Structures are given as C-alpha cells and as structure tokens.
Amino acid sequence: MTINLDPRVPAGPLADKWENHKFSMRLVNPANKRKFKIIVVGTGLAGASAAASLGELGYEVEVFTFHDSPRRAHSIAAQGGINAAKNYHNDGDSVYRLFYDTIKGGDYRSREANVHRLAELSLNIIDQATAQGVPFAREYGGLLDNRSFGGAQVSRTFYARGQTGQQLLLGAYQALMRQVDRGSVKLHTRTEMLDLVVKDGRAVGIVTRDLVNGAISRHSGHAVVLATGGYANVFFLSTNAKASNATAIWRAHRRGAAFANPAFTQIHPTCIPASDEFQSKLTLMSESLRNDGRIWVPKRAGDNRPPNDIPMAERDYFLERMYPAFGNLVPRDVASRAAKRMVDAGHGVGPLQNGVYLDFANAIDRLGRNTIAERYDNLFQMYERITDEDPYQVPMRIYPAPHYTMGGLWVDYNLMTTIPGLYALGEANFSDHGANRLGASALMQGLADGYFVLPYTIGDYLAEYLNTDPVPTSHEAFGEVEAGVRERVSGYLNTNGTRTVDWFHRELGKIMLEHCGMARTESGLDKALAEIPALHEEFKADVRVLGESESFNQSLERAGRVDDFFELAQVMCLDAKNREESCGGHFREEYQTPEGEALRRDNEFAYVAAWDWTGDPGSPELIKEPLEFENVKLSTRSYK
Secondary structure: OOOOOOOOOOOOOHHHHHHHHHHHOOOOOHHHHOOOEEEEEOOOHHHHHHHHHHHHHOOEEEEEOOOOOHHHOHHHHOOOOEEOOOOOOOOOOOHHHHHHHHHHHOOOOOOHHHHHHHHHHHHHHHHHHHHHOOOOOEOOOOOEOOEOOOOOOOOOEEOOOOOHHHHHHHHHHHHHHHHHHHOOEEEEOOEEEEEEEEEOOEEEEEEEEEOOOOOEEEEEOOEEEEOOOOOHHHHOOOOOOOOOOOHHHHHHHHOOOOEEOOOOEEEEEEEOOOOOOOOOOOOEOOHHHHHOOEEEEEOOOOOOOOHHHOOHHHEEOHHHHHOOOOHHHOOHHHHHHHHHHHHHHHHOEOOOOOEEEEEOHHHHHHHOHHHHHHHHHHHHHHHHHHHOOOOOOOOEEEEEEEEEEOOEEOOOOOOEOOOOOEEEOHHHEOOOOOOOOOOOOHHHHHHHHHHHHHHHHHHHHHHHHOOOOOOOOOOHHHHHHHHHHHHHHHHHHHHOOOEOHHHHHHHHHHHHHHHHOOOEOHHHHHHHHHHHHHHHHHHHHHEOOOOOOOOOOHHHHHHHHHHHHHHHHHHHHHHHHHOOOOEOOEOEOOOEOOOOOEOOOHHHHOEEEEEEOOOOOOOOEEEEEEOOOOOOOOOOOOOO
C-alpha cells in the first residue's frame, strides 16, 4: 500500500507554528503518564536526552544501547561546538538568522517549519546544558564564549574546548542515570535492536540480542523511539565509530518506515588523510580548527618541499581566494569539493599527496601559543599522537572524509515516521539539515529533539491509547519477528564461506566512495547499481563468520550490519541517480556551474525523496514530499 506523506506542519505564521502546535496537541496528565511504556533505542545525545526527559515526566521507559555505557555513544566525537542564536556577541545574530543560515546551508532542501523550530529551541538548549553543569568556555567577564563555524558570518557556536560533544553527553547521561536511579528508566547495555515489531500497522516493540551471551529477547511498549545515529559507515572508511551502523533504522524501513533522502551524505573537509589502503577508520579533526587555521596547498603542482620551506608567495590559500566573504569558514560541502579539486589537480600534500594543509602559524603569531592551546590543545595532542607531527610547529594535513548523513527515516513535524508509534530522533531522521549540515548543528538537533520536541509530541499519539496495555510479548507478532531474527543470525554462522565480513564491507565501501561519494555521475551510479547487488549475492554465499551466537561475537554483529548496508547502498545510489541536480553534499558532475559549484534544479527537485520498501532493495517506490518556501527566497548559494 502506497505511503501517504503528511508532514503535519501547523498552519499560521512561521514564528508561531511551534507554540500554537504545542497548545493544540492532546495532553496526557501526570497520573496517566505512568500507564505508558516507551522504548528508546540509542543513548547518544538524542536518545539519552529523550529517555531522561520522558522518565522525568513520569513515563515508564526502557532504553537500549549496544555500548557498555551510554557515555560511549558516538556523540562524544562531535568536538567543535553547538549552535544557538543567543547573540551574546551582539553581532547581528537572531533566531531568524540561524533559521536562514540553516536553510541556505542545506541548499534549500529542508522543511522551513522544522528548521525554524530548531533555531527557536537552540536558546533553550544552552540554558538547559548550562544548568546541568556543562563546562562551556567563558569570556573573562564570565559570559559564555562563542566562536565562528562554517556557513555563518556571526559567532554563535558555544563550545567546551575541543570536547563539546563529550561534555554535553555527560550532561544528558547524568540526567538519564538520575531517572535510572529513580526507577522510571530501565537501562539495557550491550543490547542491540535487530528488528521492529509492527502490529495492526503501528509499532509495538522490538526484538534484541544480548551482545555478551547472545540471548534474543522481546520488548513491548506503547511507542518506540529510534535515536541510533547515521549510516556513514556504509562507506567503510568514515569518521564514525566502527560500531556505528544503520540496522535499527533499516529494519524499521523494511517494516514500512519511509527512508528519506538517502543520497544526502556529508563529506567532512577536516579529516586526517588515510595513510594506507588497509586502514579501517578515519579520524576527524574538528571543524572548529577552521576558525584559526588557514587552508592552503603549494601553488606548484607536485611541490613536495616541507611546508615551512614554501614561501608565502608560493602558497595558494584557495578557500580565501575562491570565497573571500567566508574564506576558510565556507560550509563543509563547499570546502570539501574545493580541497578535492586541488588534490585532483596535483597539488596534494603529504606522503601520498592526498591532503591539503591546515596551518596555525598566523594564529599562533597573532594570539600566542597559550591562547591556541586553550582552544584546541586536546585536538592538537590527538593529531600528534596519530601522525607524529606537531601542529604547533608544522601544518596539519587534512582531507575530506564521509562523516554525517542528512538522510534518514522520514518523519513528520512530530518526529513520527510513516509507522504510527515509531519516532526517529537526531541523525536517525532526515528532518532538519536538507542537503548539507552546517557545523555545530548536529548536537543542536539531537538535544532539541530529545529534550524539547519529543516530550511534547509523543503525548498526542499516546493519548489515543489511554488505559490500553502494551501488546504482550507472547503475541504472535513478536514470535514471527523473533523467528526471523534467529533465522538471520544462524544463517550468517552457517554460510561457512571463505571471506571475512570486513573484506566485503571494504569492497562495498570502495564502490560507494568511488561512485556515490563526493561526486556522482549517472554512468558511475549505474555501475555501482550493477556491482553492489552482485557483491551482496557473493556476501550471502561466501561470508565466513566464526564462533557461535550464544557468546560475545563481534564478527556476527558486523555481519548483520554489513548485510543491511548492502541494501541501503542500493537505495542511496538510486536516490542519487534520481536526483538529477547538484545540491549541498549531493554533487552530480553533470549539473554544475561554469565555476564548478552545485547547480540546483528547483522546478523539478524541490522535494523530499522518500523511498518505500517493496521487498526488493533494487526497486523501492519513490514518494515525494513537496517543499514550499514561503519565508526564504530560493536562490543560488554564494559564499563569495
């Protein structure tokens, strides 16, 4: 049955939509909240803040993480900062300007109403986190400090040195553990969701596997919340933690949740370049470094002199040259493509000539080493440990790498997917960033969704099921899903092939990076759509997973995740092929300006591309949600 996409955007002026919507929704009174059970999957910023807030309100909450502690969620890797329109610097910032910068930064491919709400809630997030004790940097007079980030000409990014995500996660973690101590939240660690249970068209529970002893369990609730992050590890090499995966949202997609804009993936410009082809992960250097670092390459192609031996006159500060208004603080997609053009033209630096320089010499001369150390020292230390190069003495080497995914499960204004009772928060949904996410906006969205949106909107759904018990786990709907999970797990173990899971994952990643990475072409995408299914069939027939299911078995964990990546990769390529334009992080080489910039086709593609599962990952059904721009004028992005 074809999905009907109803975004449920409230009527009325943009600035009043969220307040009016909160008043119009049905409420669940405090006594009745205790009658509802909510399942939350994921304990990053979105999941931990949601579980803590729902527990505080009185709901019965079960929260699941495959980590040994919620503190290990990948949110800790978001180092640079979190945006908020506080205008502490009195430099012209406002809620509307943050809204506008986010819409523009996403290349006009996101919903106005969702983005404006995000900008509004940014003010609340900073107050909440400060009250929790998050140690934001402060100015001499005691006010919270700000720094600049890409895609903005104001200073609105709050930060805690180079570990903002970690400090914000600790704040959400302590709020979560307070509810665990009170008994309103039950925490399941080392437990992975392997499938969603749907009954009568609505989400009623999940099936999980204990990663230590292999036990498969059923869990029932009135609603299910997925806050499981993004899917950049489909590329194998990415900045994501190795365990980050798409299984939770992909299993939900297979159960009927539309998957929106899967091709909208972000290549982060500030990553340590790969050192050899056997590397299994890439390390991100925070975008905050672009505040004080200057990016350059030698003007002469093939110049392999040490960077400090290259005179200023022989350096090309290409971002400053190409985009003088924003310079080194252009959005990530713009900076990444510019760096790629430099390397492709033979100006790459480093042993493999696969990077560009990020140089702090000018900033150290201007501000002093102590000031730079106060801002970035932990990042500098991390870089030196990895590369054995001291960035206080020589420039860092950086190059773009897969990082964030703007696509995800389609959600309406209430953050509900196309399956009633199933919600998606943070990077697991598609809602706020369009075709490109501005730096320091991921933390903002995760906390806005968890602390301030879901606690309001979920009550509107639950009110309909007052005095209705959750579906018992003994119901046949749970039995069927569990049987499928057990069959899938045993299938990986019984294949007894010759190649490891990682071998297949790496080969998939090579195809995706080549044909659906920083640049895409129709012919390349056609080639990927031929190669991926063939490699997937080989995976099914020849993967070798050692060990057993009743014990700790990381190879078995990865097998299920990579299996899902194969299916997701096909939809990503189909989405990229269908979108015959360039916008944000989606760059089709056939659609570019004479200057090499993205060329949108608003008349044909100003819509959200939501894909419905048909049973065949190679032929999903496309459903379009038209995007209307009533408050901003569609225009070509310019950062010059």
